[in-house]
Amino acid sequence: MTARLPALLLGANSLLLAGVAALNLTLPPPAEVRSAPSPAARLGSVAGQVEVRRGGQETWSPVRPGDVxxxxxxxxxxxxxxxxxxLRGHSSVVVSAGSSFVVGRDQVERASFELGLGQVTAAITPAGERRFEFRSRGSDAVAQAREGEFSLATDGRGTVVVDSRSGEVELSAAGQSTTVPKGKRSVVAPAQPPSKLMPIPSSLALQVKWPPVKMDRKVTTVSGKTSPGATLLVNGVLVRADPQGAFSLDVALEEGSNRVVISATDPSGNTTSAESPEIQVDTRPPGLRVDAEGLWK
Structure with missing residues (x-):
């Protein structure tokens, strides 16, 4: 009996090991644990109507400060x-009114974004060799910087304006590139390389061709010229200046007295406004005049 005990124990251990091996073969492998990706950006302050469309979705929803x-x-x-x-590393982007901005990929050496329409102002804090890259929808223009502050504006149809307020911005388009230093501006017209550098304007000029002061219809065209890339509100309707600074808009009028009010803002934040003379609209047909005295002659 004593001699058989080790043999029994050895057999039991063998069965136990075989069971454990079989159990390991039937159990699925443990799920791979992946760390959640760090957010590409976080909303700081929000003023007015601001919405977000999550990647791959069609609906827009309101945002709140702190949203990832x-x-x-x-x-x-x-x-x-x-x-x-x-943004990561204490950098930030201000999305101005009437704009759309797409958050891109945030990598160790490069963070990319796309301005769909309107204007953004980027304040970039240096973080080694990390570059911040801003593209513009409707154009192949790319603005890159490692540090500094600059504004980027686009009409979404190929016109891009870059103003450097501090540091240097590398601007490329149509196979050519230029460095925009502090206090300078460069404009990219559709399918064209960056323009020659020019000083950032300290004020905003606005020339307007007003409609006649007496009209017999309820629609008129207001046109004029201002700084390239400027945004204008014409009686509350948003319009953007073209690469030459020209703009034109059909404005609805009402019967009676009207005024057209225009306010303009350029990519550097300069503003100006103008107001038309009083415009009288009378769409009534002229009355039929009858000469009663001549009727009986």
């Missing part, structure tokens, strides 16, 4: 609205 933004999320601002995006 991931790759391919698009932020848009309404009139008289603004959003501040906090």
């Amino acid at each position: 933004l991931s790759e391919n999320d698009e932020v848009r601002t309404g009139l008289f609205s603004e959003a501040v995006l906090q």
